[in-house]
Amino acid sequence: MSPKRPTYALVDCNSFYCSCERLFRPELRQVPVVVLSNNDGCVIARTPEAKALGIKMGDPFFKIRDALKAKGVVAFSSNYELYGDISSRVQRTIESLAPRVEVYSIDESFADLTGIAEPLGDFARQIQARVRSWTGMPVGIGIGHTKTLAKAAQHASKLYKERTGGVVDLRADHAVEWLLKRMPTQEVWGVGRRISVRLEADGVTTAWQLANTDPKTIRQRYGVVLERTVRELTGEPCIELQEAEPDRQAICTSRMFGERVTTLEAMREAVASYMHRATQKLRKQQSLTAVFRVAVLTSPFGDGPKYANSVMCYPPYPTDDVLLLTRAAMEGLEVIWRDGYRYSKAEILLMDLRKRGEFTGDLFTPSQPARSDDLMRVLDLINVKFGKNALHSGRMPIDATWAMKREMMSRSYTTSINQLMRFKAL
């Protein structure tokens, strides 16, 4: 084995959202905890204790509310401000030890361990211990020669936590074989429900069988994505580490309402609010949008009349000006709005994003005037200083009737001076 052979670690926070809540509620360490989606809709994170009680991902909260209470499960509304801040602390801690890190999601990072001194198992335990001591977050770590194998190793570290202490080194061939033989295809990174059903019909049920199919045949029957997965399972790297986070190609803000919207006026407020949020993300990555889409939808559930429609809107020039975009969105909304429905959701999708400067105006296509730039700069400065929604367009309400329901939300302990943790001396 060449010492240069690529080696990756996947660092994964255990039940991330739930663990964030537990950080500031130590009395819940042994108590089953779940975190709910927006509007307290359904379960999106569970501690092992909650899993053991049979609570499933996606269980609608209103159906299991009483059962949760009876079993002593504590439920939280999702608090993304808190999770986002804890996440960046964990990432910075990992980066203090590993030179090259890809932030893969809010609770997972890949680290490139190529060339790091053996034993790597000890190095991984060092990361684990430092994250625990600096942030309080428990993490599991998997090591492999490809990202897909590192993922599989991390999966095993969770499954066999007692034996492994949450660190699995899956570089040896016999270890790979042992694990993949016990791993259903659907647990493999990149194999979802649809593909696993088709694979099963082809007689492939374990990751080991998948690793031993002919990649060319897989490409023909399933496409290049699965082919890469197969190669990665055999130890051939096909997916590289992405250190720099690429700019988004589309920015979407869509949310269910806390209660149904039935008037155009309320829908205008909602669309303006979503545009406010979407353009903040847009300006953060310093892009301009040339086309966007506004959509309104009724709930797919229940037996009320259903309606969903969307419209593409074209601002006069690529822009990040929330006022201009909000006006255009209001015109678009007029086109698709129909009275008589109980709307459950609206959506803003900013598309055709361009970097500033990439777009060159000419005589006939103007570009954004400097006063818009100035105004947006001031808007963002004020909102950084006084909170995300301190300054906003007049269309956006201060207190909306349709706002998200979050009845069980914890404090923003780490990001708001008014919500710090409090102690009482006895």
Add this chain to the structure above:
DNA sequence: TCTGGGGTCCTAGGACCC
């Protein structure tokens, strides 16, 4: 009453061009 949100990549097919 009440069922998440935000992304990515790939492919197929149509329009259009020379």
Add this chain to the structure above:
DNA sequence: TCTGGGGTCCTAGGACCC
């Protein structure tokens, strides 16, 4: 009788991820 071929761009839809 015989009815091109290759390229690009765009869009819609499907699959996946957390």
